[in-house]
Amino acid sequence: MDWIQFFGYFGSFLTSITFIPQVYKAWQSKSVGDLSTWMMLIVVLSTIVWLAYGFGINSGPVILANAIVLVLSLVLLYFKYIFKKDNAVSRAND
Amino acid sequence: MDWIQFFGYFGSFLTSITFIPQVYKAWQSKSVGDLSTWMMLIVVLSTIVWLAYGFGINSGPVILANAIVLVLSLVLLYFKYIFKKDNAVSRAND
Numbered sequence: 695m696d697w698i699q700f701f702g703y704f705g706s707f708l709t710s711i712t713f714i715p716q717v718y719k720a721w722q723s724k725s726v727g728d729l730s731t732w733m734m735l736i737v738v739l740s741t742i743v744w745l746a747y748g749f750g751i752n753s754g755p756v757i758l759a760n761a762i763v764l765v766l767s768l769v770l771l772y773f774k775y776i777f778k779k780d781n782a783v784s785r786a787n788d
Numbered sequence: 789m790d791w792i793q794f795f796g797y798f799g800s801f802l803t804s805i806t807f808i809p810q811v812y813k814a815w816q817s818k819s820v821g822d823l824s825t826w827m828m829l830i831v832v833l834s835t836i837v838w839l840a841y842g843f844g845i846n847s848g849p850v851i852l853a854n855a856i857v858l859v860l861s862l863v864l865l866y867f868k869y870i871f872k873k874d875n876a877v878s879r880a881n882d
Contacts, residue, residue: 697844698840698841698844698845701837701838701840701841701844702838702841702844702845704837705834705837705838705841708830708833708834708837709834709838711830712827712830712831712834715827733806733809736802736805736806737806739802740799740802740803740806743795743798743799743802744795744796744799744803746792746795747792747795747796747799747849750791750792750795750796751792751796751845751847753845753847755841756850
């Protein structure tokens with residue numbers, strides 16, 4: 695692996711670890727808080743577009759980073775859906 | 789511009805617009821809130837690493853997206869510094 699590839703995969707690693715605490719925090723707090731659905735959909739779209747670019751230029755790091763961020767943003771969207779539902783149920787039972 | 793480049797620059801655009809509301813919100817609320825300094829430093833480091841990779845593979849979109857995110861995260865770090873200072877001063881004057 696040359697230096698360029700090393701930088702790329704190190705970048706992928708750093709990008710991934712900046713997203714993981716957000717997912718963990720959302721899971722702990724059972725809330726996706728300030729993240730709007732609209733914003734999260736743009737993040738999902740952006741990772742899909744970046745994936746297309748990554749495959750187009752055959753860049754492992756771009757593909758890897760965006761595949762991880764895509765999965766994590768889909769997890770956040772799923773949390774948004776299930777936690778909203780839970781809150782609605784608990785409010786209905788008050 | 790071929791389709792691959794189009795996807796790359798469209799990805800850069802989408803990545804940029806997901807960061808801008810965060811900077812705007814931080815400016816409006818005069819608070820960087822939940823964003824830890826540690827996390828923001830990792831974001832800054834990751835964009836620098838991605839920039840090195842982008843220059844290495846000569847990818848305009850990777851360079852552009854990370855240059856924009858680097859500037860925006862430095863702005864957030866600056867906000868974190870000045871808003872903290874303001875709050876400390878206003879508390880001292882209470």
